[in-house]
Amino acid sequence: MHPAPSVIIFTTLSGLGFGLFMWLGLGTPDVTGMPAFAWFFVAYALSTGGLIASTFHLGNPKNAIYAFSQWRTSWLSREGIMAVVTLFTFAPFAIGKIFLGVTWPLLGNLGTLFAVITVFTTSMMYAQLKTVPRWNMFPLIPVLFELYAIAGGALLAGEARIAGWLILAVTVLQIITWMAGDKKYATLATNKGTATGLGRFGKVRMLESGHTARSYVMDEMVHLIGRKHAHKLRAIATILIGVLPALMLLLLPATKPVILLAVASHVIGVTAGRWLFFAEAEHVVGMYSARG
């Protein structure tokens, strides 16, 4: 799949933002007044920044209002609704904390629940797609997305020790997901024979593509560039997402510079990981145009 910057930024930032909301809703860190303002500002900036980035991916954003209408069937619609509901639930909670110096735990916990559901809907947008075998892994993909949000949120919330362990866990789960994806694709039932239905007559080979130039389907779904360096990138992402931040958070004193460095490394690593999430994902339509 084409690793469009808008969707990479969207899943990375909004994942972190809703992850931070999850902790803030549970009262971690337990702050009021100006410090609370700073934390909620970061959470809102990340989550809405991510959502705004995702609209750059739309061909026709002027119809965006309709995207809230199909919650009965569409995970993307559910995601839009849950994101808005979560942001609105946290608004009075944040106002209470910042201006009134009070905490409404029930509201906060409800917000946390909504944030968890939002991240789940995002993950299902990918996990539901049978056409992209590497994404079509339930519950692995949703659990991975949730753990990324919870771990990143803990890190942003300043919970150094907890974040260290969670980041270690998400790194291990990411490696497991890569391996599961490799296995799934290697044992896939779909090939050029089943794609064309001609497999029972012999060995199928493409002679001529349906187009001499580029096409939307090729550009969007048959992205081949990333796969060459995938293994090197996986190693780099593993170090940045997890190994480095976890070592810093678990072994060094939890000072501001240490946490900031860990955040920087983690965010760059997650961005690289999300780039791979798209670039490595094969779409079955590629079978129709695969040479050889």
Place this chain on the structure above:
Amino acid sequence: MTALPKTTRKKLGLVIDLDTCVGCHGCVTACKGWNTQNYGAPLSDIDPYGADPSGTFLNRVFSYEVAPDDGGAAQTIHFPRSCLHCEDAPCVTVCPTGASYKRAEDGIVLVNEDRCIGCGLCAWACPYGARELDQLAGVMKKCTLCVDRIYNENLPEEDRVPACVRTCPAGARHFGDLGDPESEVSKLVASRETVDLMPEQGTRPVNTYLAPRPKDRMGRDAAELKPVATEAKGFLGWLDKALEKI
């Protein structure tokens, strides 16, 4: 809306004969022409005369070679691909806006461009590469089964079929109700072997592909051809004998 109808009253679709298709791309051109001047946003081209041309098409013809496992001669098969108007259309249920829908009356899968946000999720969900986001209009384009021809009473009756069917010089494309066992297309399908496209995706396409018949098997089949007559009869027999005598 994006919930799929449980059943549709008709199952309108195409029957494409892989045995007959000569790969002329006539259907591609006819489709592009009709759908650029009619239903919805035109099918745009980007940089059409430049170094990196691209454009939106609702139908494209690929060509494959099939080499039999027993070492017989390989066959070339031309393979037109457009929307299959699936009964379990995954492109419809993923759509967040309700722009994508399947009609309960005839099963045609359409995009309402006045609702589409151009998110592209439906194209991701389609296993067959049948949807293309128009790069100028920013909305999703797909085969409409020429919905603006097949019911169009302003057209002469023989033109009330999809443009690709009407134009095919080889007669490789057929249109009709595949839900009615008595229809011409259903009878055609019943009389022939068919091929399924990615049945493992569970989309249950309405469009049906007729399998290519085996060709170029002379080597093996020649042995089975027995001479039908060893001695000539009638006028030719007399001529043969007469010439022998000379």
